[in-house]
Amino acid sequence: MSELILTLRAYTLLTYIIEAMKRTQIYISEKMKEELDALSQKRGISKSEIIREAVTEYISQHSEREKEMRLKTGAGLWKHKKDIPDLSKLRKEFERFS
Known part of the structure; x- marks a missing residue:
C-alpha cells in the first residue's frame, strides 16, 4: 500500500513538473553537442x-x-576603511598630467 502511495506522489510531482515547463528548441554547434553529451x-x-x-x-x-x-x-x-585615498584629490592630480 505504501509503495502505491509513493508511486502516486511521484507521478503527481512529475506531472506538475512537466506541466510547469515549456518546451523550446535550440541550435548548437557540433562541438557544443559533443561537450554537452560528455558532460551529461x-x-x-x-x-x-x-x-x-x-x-x-x-x-x-x-x-x-x-x-x-x-x-x-x-x-x-x-x-x-581609513586607508582609502581621497578620489577627488587623485582625479585632480591625474587631470594635471593629462
Whole structure:
C-alpha cells in the first residue's frame, strides 16, 4: 500500500513538473553537442537539465534585479576603511598630467 502511495506522489510531482515547463528548441554547434553529451554522461543527468542549469545561471547573472541586489549588498562595504585615498584629490592630480 505504501509503495502505491509513493508511486502516486511521484507521478503527481512529475506531472506538475512537466506541466510547469515549456518546451523550446535550440541550435548548437557540433562541438557544443559533443561537450554537452560528455558532460551529461559524466554527471549522470540529462542534457536538458544541464541546459536549464546554464540558462538559469545566465539569467541570474544578467538580470537587472540581480545586478541591483549585488550593488546594494556591496554598498558601504568600505565606509569604515581609513586607508582609502581621497578620489577627488587623485582625479585632480591625474587631470594635471593629462
